[in-house]
Amino acid sequence: MSLLVDILSGLCLLAGSFLCITGAIGLLRLPDVFCRLHAASLNETLGTPLILLGLALQVGPTLTSVKLFLVAVFILASNPTATHAMSRAALHSGERPLVDEKAQEISSSKS
Amino acid sequence: MLLATILALFASMILIVLRAFAGPSVYDRVLAVNMFGTKTVLVIAVGGHALGWTSFADVALLYAMLNFVATIAVLRFFEATAKEPPA
Numbered sequence: 211m212s213l214l215v216d217i218l219s220g221l222c223l224l225a226g227s228f229l230c231i232t233g234a235i236g237l238l239r240l241p242d243v244f245c246r247l248h249a250a251s252l253n254e255t256l257g258t259p260l261i262l263l264g265l266a267l268q269v270g271p272t273l274t275s276v277k278l279f280l281v282a283v284f285i286l287a288s289n290p291t292a293t294h295a296m297s298r299a300a301l302h303s304g305e306r307p308l309v310d311e312k313a314q315e316i317s318s319s320k321s
Numbered sequence: 322m323l324l325a326t327i328l329a330l331f332a333s334m335i336l337i338v339l340r341a342f343a344g345p346s347v348y349d350r351v352l353a354v355n356m357f358g359t360k361t362v363l364v365i366a367v368g369g370h371a372l373g374w375t376s377f378a379d380v381a382l383l384y385a386m387l388n389f390v391a392t393i394a395v396l397r398f399f400e401a402t403a404k405e406p407p408a
Contacts, residue, residue: 227329234333277378288389299400300348
């Protein structure tokens with residue numbers, strides 16, 4: 211039983227760390243504000259609760275794991291809200307997403 | 322496994338700080354600061370468990386709430402002071 215919990219928590223921690231590093235690389239490498247928001251938002255929203263879930267499995271059924279679960283729920287609610295507000299503010303301040311000009315022309319000439 | 326997680330968190334924090342210094346627009350910097358705050362919450366939780374602290378979950382919860390409120394406040398500020406969008 212304990213070995214199973216250890217393996218599960220290790221898997222959760224590994225998957226969460228992989229998602230965190232992927233999100234950071236995406237934040238550094240993608241070409242546009244909205245691409246970076248996309249990478250950061252999705253990876254962060256799944257990776258942070260995975261790491262906290264793995265940690266709560268290691269802590270065991272105590273009050274601390276309940277608090278870690280609360281942190282995970284709060285981040286699941288707040289992180290998409292923050293990135294949505296960020297993209298809306300970027301769009302309102304005049305940032306425009308990079309688009310493929312040639313594909314845009316083809317679709318506009320068809321319609 | 323906890324050590325590997327903390328190393329991965331530190332590596333991603335270094336990449337996020339690079340983007341925060343290099344970001345061309347102010348929203349890149351705000352996004353990088355927000356991600357850095359989330360990584361700080363994770364480092365407090367994982368490191369507090371690894372070092373055997375007693376009440377690290379309260380500190381992590383407080384940091385998560387403060388990070389969200391600070392991000393929204395900074396975005397409100399920049400949205401209010403931004404110029405009008407092109408029509």
